[in-house]
Ligand SMILES: [Fe+2]
């Protein structure tokens with residue numbers, strides 16, 4: 670067997686051709702199909718990071734569950750946070766179709782070897798943050814994720830269809846909360862503006878570094894895992910959000926933000942990429958806290974996993990006993 674420079678077994682040229690043809694014909698790749706090692710590794714990394722983000726993303730809003738201002742707001746928030754747990758679950762299941770183990774991925778997350786979205790390392794200071802997270806963070810997630818419904822890997826694309834439907838509920842519940850607050854007292858309006866000021870730039874960073882600094886983008890696009898570059902998606906998000914901010918009556922904290930009639934898009938300022946790199950490398954305001962809590966929850970859940978495994982083993986033994994020929 671020959672090996673390539675990166676140590677992988679060289680692909681059978683016939684299999685590689687078949688794979689390439691399927692990709693360019695916009696056909697889905699399924700778990701049983703042959704795929705290049707790099708394609709599999711890219712998917713595992715991307716889907717695992719996505720799954721981790723859903724799970725860690727439960728924390729900033731989960732912090733407000735016990736302090737929601739009404740039963741109605743509590744029920745909405747509870748449903749939303751539970752949805753995020755479900756998203757994590759679908760996505761971990763999608764990674765398992767690629768031959769990795771969920772327990773191993775969780776180990777990588779809690780030991781800090783695998784990343785999650787930088788956005789969840791910012792604190793949620795007031796209840797207005799719950800609304801702004803729904804509006805901007807789930808809004809940015811929708812921009813990122815709608816094109817992933819057409820991703821070339823079948824299980825990922827199918828998981829994204831359902832996730833996107835739920836994300837759109839998340840975005841609306843956030844926006845509806847903000848509309849209510851903006852119709853309230855001057856203090857409530859000030860809370861919404863303050864939360865918008867704090868979350869705007871981190872939301873823009875959710876699309877990842879500028880295209881020139883994102884070396885994997887072209888390969889992911891050639892494989893039709895990604896459909897648009899980071900900068901394209903960021904632009905789409907800004908164009909979508911500006912009219913929503915106007916309707917809401919808040920100011921987006923960017924003096925360079927303005928409509929550019931020649932481009933047919935909004936111009937906007939540059940996010941602080943040094944801050945982005947700091948947060949991604951673990952130095953954000955809540956990185957340590959997020960991982961500490963995730964680790965503690967995992968340890969506290971050990972007895973559930975043990976009980977489930979013991980139950981499964983007993984069921985298996987019972988099945989073998991009853992199916993054994995007399
Ligand atoms: Fe989600």
Ligand SMILES: [Fe+2]
Pocket residue numbers: 753807810835836839
């Ligand atoms: Fe969401």
